[in-house]
């Protein structure tokens with residue numbers, strides 16, 4: 001490749017252009033529907049990709065055309081296509097065209113937004129787009145927002161700020177060997193995402209300090225059980241640190257009763273963190289805004305534009321009314337990071353653990369401007385309508401049983417052939433059926449465990465997903481269910 005290098009050691013401008021144009025053409029076709037040509041779920045077994053990769057790094061420069069060909073031949077077969085319209089697993093997402101353009105520019109600029117000075121636009125754009133989002137979601141004016149990579153990190157930072165509020169000494173003294181510091185407890189429903197328990201592990205609260213509160217018949221936190229757990233912990237000498245309410249749980253997208261939870265927090269003192277990673281976006285729609293009711297009383301709230309707002313992964317928003325507390329928890333400025341503006345501007349390194357930060361706001365800005373609030377709402381409504389049609393179909397199909405309400409765009413259900421009553425057999429049958437449907441390469445669904453047993457999940461969130469895709473999903477499900485029923489010996 002030495003002939004491709006410019007004098008500076010970069011690629012020559014002409015070579016960069018040639019390579020980039022080929023890639024952009026490929027991505028344009030991919031986003032325009034070519035993604036459908038690939039099986040949505042990668043058809044490789046473990047290590048099948050790695051055996052085709054050299055074990056040592058190249059000693060000398062590889063030719064860029066060869067690298068491109070290896071991408072097509074070696075890498076692509078091992079890709080699961082999250083941007084495929086048939087991707088309906090976990091939470092369906094879309095790295096949309098405008099978002100990809102923002103990413104491209106961010107990569108080209110390669111700024112590090114650790115300090116205001118290290119790229120003023122990166123900081124100011126971030127603060128401004130998050131203000132747009134705060135206002136569009138009707139969250140309190142004056143709340144401060146900043147970006148992180150994922151909801152897992154945003155939630156961990158929220159709980160770290162809660163710890164700072166509860167124990168201002170902790171930053172200096174740590175938590176070990178402190179007779180003055182009772183053990184801390186964090187409460188979330190048993191439907192909360194595993195990232196909350198992981199945050200407890202990372203923050204020294206430990207899994208012993210994590211309380212999984214039972215859910216009600218619609219998978220929402222049981223607030224009476226929350227009150228009881230807090231009272232029991234207090235009586236045992238523990239300090240309730242935080243309650244995490246989930247708006248849009250991972251399995252069923254249920255919404256915890258935030259107003260009642262906020263009331264408990266106000267009475268008993270713990271921090272209220274809201275995990276709205278998936279469903280926060282839905283609150284842009286007036287008819288779904290109810291899901292954030294009560295959140296104006298939260299101490300921190302996370303939602304992920306990379307889940308259902310068409311922004312390429314990764315992009316997670318953390319909002320809080322307590323900007324100062326986050327800074328108190330995390331700011332630590334060595335001489336080499338001071339600037340003439342220190343103390344007069346927002347330096348984003350002060351709000352979390354990481355120093356270096358990507359220019360994530362650029363892709364978010366691109367998406368918000370290219371779609372507009374109304375454009376995003378229109379697309380969310382289409383997804384919700386598709387999910388509701390699917391739910392209605394499941395309700396009418398004798399072989400299927402819906403297992404949870406459908407507040408947004410995720411449907412949980414299972415196949416239940418007449419005569420099959422054994423719980424283990426039903427679970428096995430549904431997991432087998434899932435594998436069969438996923439082997440089609442046309443759709444990719446995931447599963448979870450609900451009160452009734454194993455549930456299949458269809459999560460609609462891709463911009464390219466149409467009625468035809470959902471109909472095809474239904475056909476595959478019906479076909480697999482019919483044959484599963486037959487082999488279960490029901491004759492149906």
Ligand SMILES: Cc1ncc(COP(=O)(O)O)c(C=O)c1O
Pocket residue numbers: 091149150151152153193195246248249250275276277278304316
């Ligand atoms: C409710 C909820 N919270 C948090 C997460 C974790 O998100 P991330 O991958 O951004 O850490 C998820 C992931 O699906 C989720 O559903």
